[in-house]
Amino acid sequence: MLDISTLHYLVLGAALFLLGVIGVLTRRNVVIVLMSIELILNAVNLNLVAFSRYWQGIHGPSALQGQVFAIFIITDAAAEAAVGLGILIAFFRNKETVNVDEVNLLKW
Amino acid sequence: MNPNPPVATPFFFYLLAAVMIIGGILVITRKNAVHSALALITTLLAQAGLYLMLYAPFVAGVQIILYAGGIMVLFLFVIMLISIERNLKERQFNHQWLIGIAAAAALGGLFIAVYTTTTQGKVLFPAVGRLSYVESGNTQGIATLLFDRHFGTYMFSFEIASLLLLVAIIGAVVMAKKRI
Numbered sequence: 001m002l003d004i005s006t007l008h009y010l011v012l013g014a015a016l017f018l019l020g021v022i023g024v025l026t027r028r029n030v031v032i033v034l035m036s037i038e039l040i041l042n043a044v045n046l047n048l049v050a051f052s053r054y055w056q057g058i059h060g061p062s063a064l065q066g067q068v069f070a071i072f073i074i075t076d077a078a079a080e081a082a083v084g085l086g087i088l089i090a091f092f093r094n095k096e097t098v099n100v101d102e103v104n105l106l107k108w
Numbered sequence: 109m110n111p112n113p114p115v116a117t118p119f120f121f122y123l124l125a126a127v128m129i130i131g132g133i134l135v136i137t138r139k140n141a142v143h144s145a146l147a148l149i150t151t152l153l154a155q156a157g158l159y160l161m162l163y164a165p166f167v168a169g170v171q172i173i174l175y176a177g178g179i180m181v182l183f184l185f186v187i188m189l190i191s192i193e194r195n196l197k198e199r200q201f202n203h204q205w206l207i208g209i210a211a212a213a214a215l216g217g218l219f220i221a222v223y224t225t226t227t228q229g230k231v232l233f234p235a236v237g238r239l240s241y242v243e244s245g246n247t248q249g250i251a252t253l254l255f256d257r258h259f260g261t262y263m264f265s266f267e268i269a270s271l272l273l274l275v276a277i278i279g280a281v282v283m284a285k286k287r288i
Binding site for chain 2: 012034061
């Protein structure tokens with residue numbers, strides 16, 4: 001078997017990203033759309049940590065910038081999940097549905 | 109012979125990658141949102157394993173505690189709060205599957221194009237060989253980057269992140285509260 005290189009992680013991240021994009025574009029349930037967004041964020045995180053490892057190979061073990069970025073993205077994901085789920089609860093209280101294509105108040 | 113052989117054998121990578129891909133597929137195909145959430149938790153835990161293979165133990169711990177422990181509990185809580193039986197009998201996909209497949213194909217083509225691009229005969233992301241273990245204080249290094257007085261490049265960003273979390277708390281409460 002070949003050794004695992006950075007490219008392996010990048011391809012895995014790309015696959016997860018594509019799964020998340022398909023989920024966001026095709027699902028109707030808002031909760032699952034939000035979970036697909038989490039998939040996308042995690043794909044990016046995987047890429048960042050893989051690049052951090054690659055960067056460490058060049059600049060020594062203290063080059064941890066990619067991992068710091070990953071932690072910032074996790075912070076953003078927490079904020080996004082909290083606000084998104086708050087919006088979802090307000091939405092459900094007003095419309096009694098969780099389907100995205102039934103939110104058409106702004107549609108002409 | 110290396111006295112401290114890396115645990116990052118290819119077998120574990122492929123195992124965790126398979127778990128992640130299958131979990132991701134389950135997330136976007138399951139009818140019941142709770143099943144999707146459980147599949148997503150599996151994916152996140154497998155990803156924490158991959159972080160360990162990349163020698164990022166701090167990020168792996170944050171992933172398990174914050175993502176699988178915090179965010180997913182929030183998701184499950186909201187799912188149970190708004191769970192309606194009627195939703196299970198409804199159509200689960202909208203009529204945009206063609207657009208979805210097209211967008212995914214375009215993005216996939218872009219990824220393939222980027223990852224196979226060669227400049228002066230080399231691919232953009234060279235396949236480095238087996239990565240050796242570094243004896244480094246991973247957590248200490250991250251802390252140094254985040255809040256050291258002299259080397260803390262990301263100190264300001266860290267403070268901004270705390271402000272962002274404060275705004276998110278207030279926003280979530282304002283959104284979810286019935287009357288303010």
